[in-house]
Amino acid sequence: MYSETTREIQVTVTPVYLDGQSSPSDNHYVWAYQVRIENTGRETVRLRTRHWRITDAAGHTQEVRGPGVVGEQPLLGPGEHFEYTSGCPLSTPSGLMVGSYAMEDANGALFDVAIPAFSLDSPHDTHRPN
DSSP states (O other): OEEEEETTEEEEEEEEEOGGGOBGGGTBEEEEEEEEEEEOSSSOEEEEEEEEEEEETTOOEEEEEEESBTTBOOEEOTTOEEEEEEEEEESSSEEEEEEEEEEEOTTSOEEEEEEEEEEEEOTTOSSOOO
16 A cells, blocks of 8 residues: 655555456556545545556556546545546556646645555566566
């Protein structure tokens, strides 16, 4: 489990290797990751956009940007949280993900919330660089 807090918004990520969806002989490795976004502050915020940087073990980086998460732009009041699960395929047995969410406060101002860097490690990677 990986966790980081920015401006009283805590983001916790738990990655899981999906052996049943992976095919190491075809260089196809898949992970699910569960994200919990918790508003520990006093102000209501809305998640507007996401930005991910995904780096595989060979050093290739892919960036993903878009509105919301899993088709939603959740509104989080004080003490509320939002959870979702997504996935990531790679052609290498390990990698790293890191990113940020653009959140909007009650006044319409946007601010970035860090998504902690987390490693994607499969049992097929003996080097464990992450």
